[in-house]
Amino acid sequence: MSDLFTNFLASGFVGDVVILAKPALFNIYFALASIPFGFPFAVMLALMKNSSSGLVSRIARTYIYAFRGSPLFIQFFMFYSLMLAFNLSHWKPMGIDHIVMHPLFIGPLVLVLNTSAYAAEILYGALRAVPHTELEAAKAMGMNRWQTFRSVVWPNMIRLAWPAYTNEVIFLFHATAIVYFTLPVINEQKDLMNKAGELFERDYNVFLHFSVAGLYFLVISLVIFFIAGKIHQRLTRHLVPTDRNTMSMKPNFMR
């Protein structure tokens, strides 16, 4: 038994888990830095798409369609090369080039632009699904537009959109894997894919290194799912269990 255990320790699995812990933080950083900006932006886009003004609605529709209809990989290349093109003429004279050209800035920037389009589509769908009867009740009670939004539209929208939004957050976390395929790596600022690739080039043990990297993604995805599930329970605590739309960790096609 102890032989088995020492063999396991020597197999490199534990070593890889330790080595890849810090790179995993970079993936977590990219996702965590994107959500606080992506979510409000998505809410704004969803409200714009629902707007009665034709122009405002069309702008939001075009934006959402363009960013959902093209690969994030291309969006990264495009925005990074755009930032580069503006570097000498704008960022350097303004003295902000070391901030705005940094991968830790551009990464979340592009992820925010991308994820807000997907999340906006989800929130828009939820916005349309807010029960009409509740809106009519709010009107009958003499609520103004802001009061209606605050107490009827918003809580319903968040509750209805939550399972799909969780799915989007997991997709966003997975999307952080391609950040450093498109942006320069500075010193030891490497994410899971970089580090797994580097370890692979040392001893060509593809099964070990990529499995451990995959395991990190899998475990963190499950943690996100678990936390989001708890929040979902809280959001739907006033409903009878059969009325809750349940969440499940399965390949969801809603992206």
Added chain:
Amino acid sequence: MWFEYFTNGKHMAWYASVRFTLIAAFAGAALAIVFGLLGASARRSSFAPFRWLGLAYTTMVRGIPDVLIFLFFPLAFEQGVEWFMAQRACSATELASGTWPPCADAQWFLSTTEYLIMACVSLGLVYGAFAANVVHGAMDAVPSTQLESAKAYGFSRRQIFWRFQVRQMWIYALPGLSNVWMLLLKATAFLSLLQIADIVLWAERLGAPNYFARAGMLHPDWRWRYYLVLFLFYILMTVLSEHFFKYLEKRAGRGMRLNEGSSSV
């Protein structure tokens, strides 16, 4: 003439490289359907280990980024083949040396064709899991009365599966499969990661600044323009796909009595 820039050899190679993207998309989609049907039937199997296998497949793909599997599968397959080659080609001392590959004869050099085939299989594997989930749901959506009638008429289990359940599920599966196709189409941008000279790789080469007159027109860094073209190319592909799937949904629904707008799974 100004348009000569757009018809020079490099640009022609760029236009021609669209074939890699299209091949990967169509072959990947065909394989995804196959893996999807396999995965869905595994999940419905009466033999429990098959059900677990189906569940493990779909959960794993759900928890791991597509790009990781896209890179892992070709590398793992290459090493597997090299391991078999090494058993035949290398001596015992070389095999025990612990280096990879053990000897020069066991090295498998891959060309674009082989990488393209493996890219198609990877795409099929990843999006097959999504398709399996869609197909699984769609099979449940087929009215059970249809299957019971088939049974009453004396069709065998296999006949019921293929001629009734699979035949009728498409209308329920199409909206989901359309989404899977969109995901797969966007994932074809990863081909350059397997050293295939696809549209993304050529865009970078063409857009790189040129200060050397004999290499063609002099221009600064134009990469963002080329990436913008790709951005629009993929949006165009999405528009075309949407129209195609609308047509398919209409076709698959022929002769079936469906409630208005109930075609989502």
